[in-house]
Amino acid sequence: MTDSTPTREQAIQIWQAGVDAVASDRLVRNAVRVEGQTLRVLDERFEPGDWDRLVVVGAGKAGAGMASGVAEAVADSDWAKKLTGWVNVPADCVRPVPGFTLHAGRPAGVNEPRPEGVEGTRRILELVRGCGPRDLCLVLLSGGGSALLVAPTGGVTLADKLAVTKLLASRGADITELNTVRKRLSAVKGGGLARTSGARRTICLAISDVIGDPLDVIASGPTVADESEGPAALNVLQNYCSNRTELPPAVWAAVERGSHTGGVPDSVRTEVIGSNAVAGAAALAMAAKLGFVQMSDGSAVAGVAREEGARLIELARANADTVVDLPLCIASGGEPTVALSDAPGKGGRNQELALAALDAVWDAPDGLNGAVILSGGTDGEDGPTDAAGAVADDAVIARGKALGLHPRPYLDRNDAYPFFEATGGLLKTGPTHTNVMDLRIVLVPAGG
Structure with missing residues (x-):
């Protein structure tokens, strides 16, 4: 007693x-393992002879640990030779991980999109776009991914996205509302990454930082179709910004036209592996x-x-x-x-x-x-x-x-x-x- x-x-x-129980490397090792030479991801099995590359991309505050979990899972197997990885993380999370580039997508303690995040996202999109029918792609997502996975849609600048995020956050918008808007301003969120992937199979492993663990909200859902109604993002902006002049015209235009919304290929799967x-x-x-x-x-x-x-x-x-x-x-x-x-x-x-x-x-x-x-x-x-x-x-x-x-x-x-x-x-x-x-x-x- x-x-x-x-x-x-x-x-x-x-x-x-509580924090230790959701250690990102532990969660990934529970989801990804090699038995003999067979790679198991969740309940799926992959034989090395059927695949040319294992391309792993991602973004988030847990990205370094998640990358380490994958590297440890495939170490000493044929899959380690096939591994190419790129993950955007905060600057204070950068560390050596075999097979991976951990890219500083923003400074420590600055949870907002930055030019270095835009560059890292460009490299990620290059990797997944370059995947072919004999490539397996894993996507590692975690909280903070929205600010680290950044690809402004046509007509919208990084400065525009920052203005929106700062205004909504300062007026009490929650994470779901923020992500509803950000998806309409992005070429990678709201399923954009999934639609870019040329891999035969793309599996996203997500650690949820959102109440209720909705797949389309975690890191703004880069591998999940946007489930929000067409007017939802516009309603959020109008609720927190009654004066249109407070935000750039390009933001209103992108939200009003609905941006790039659409479905995702059947070859893409997204699962939550850790939660609050x-x-x-x-x-x-x-x-x-x-x-x-x-x-x-x-x-x-x-x-x-x-x-x-x-x-x-x-x-x-x-x-x-x-x-x-x-x-x-x-x-x-x-x-x-x-x-x-x-x-x-x-x-x-x-x-x-x-x-x-x-x-x-x-x-x-x-x-x-x-x-x-x-x-x-x-x-x-x-x-x-x-x-x-x-x-x-x-x-x-x-x-x-x-x-x-x-x-x-x-x-x-x-x-x-x-x-x-x-x-x-x-x-x-x-x-x-x-x-x-x-x-x-x-x-x-x-x-x-």
Whole structure:
């Protein structure tokens, strides 16, 4: 039995168990393996004599780990000699992987399309376009793929796409809404990559960073037909941008004409191999080992980050009386949004959520009353910062009050990072090489 008072270290251990369960190389090795000389991908078998090349392309924050999983799976087999790989990843994820070029498609902590991503995507499209009837193509996709797989459609520039993304994100658009628009501005998203492939068989392995794991939304669905209705992208733009002059005319024109939408060949298959639900279940399994009663808040939590922080406080209070002899662990997954102020400071949605939780109890005599709330991005990134998220506990409250700080002004200007930097609450992990949205851990002492 664990001590009745939870600790920050336990919250981190439980969170890390969830992240480890969706390690990208592990997920890929479960899906790709060589038995004798036969390559197995999911439930399909491929004999080396029937294929000239194994072409592997992809994009995402988990790209380096996914590439390593493929390289390890085919090592010491005939397939290793057939392997040619190119994957666009964030700059801090670049590392040597046999058979692969890991291309820095954007700088670390800058989750937006960049010219280097455009160049990397050009090389990817060259590779898949050059595939023939004796080539097998694997596509490795993960969260962050939308910003790393970039090929603006005719008439739309990279600057135009950036303007759209920044405006929608600043006004609280969620990932599904963002991707609905981005697919209409791209020659690679919405099935564009699949339609380019000349391979006899193309299989996409995806690690989902989207609520509900919709295939057409993960990395904006480069291997999946666009399932959104024709007016959907236009409706998103009109909802968040009533003044047409705020966006370039080329953007409105591309969205209104529907861009390049269409189906994908029957030779293309896309499957999810990892998700937030897997991470949440693994986190609760670790909590059980540590002696906690377990409760799931689900893996589809959206909403607004500052409201979710307050909601988690209420959830902890509501369930505090249900555990008497053992402490409680609540695992919560998903991805809330942040509505930015006119002059936002430094932070991310996980840091803002944790800060909102602190704000909800700041003036209470007992503070968090021994509870611990950790909110972290499973990719190791949270906004344009070097933190994965933050931890809120009574120690952070004590340091903040000793320094004369109050969370409310920081919360109002989306400036959580300096607050947690000063109070010792930042969660820093570096790149985790996976991405299944966010994972939050709430620990409540026994007896409330």
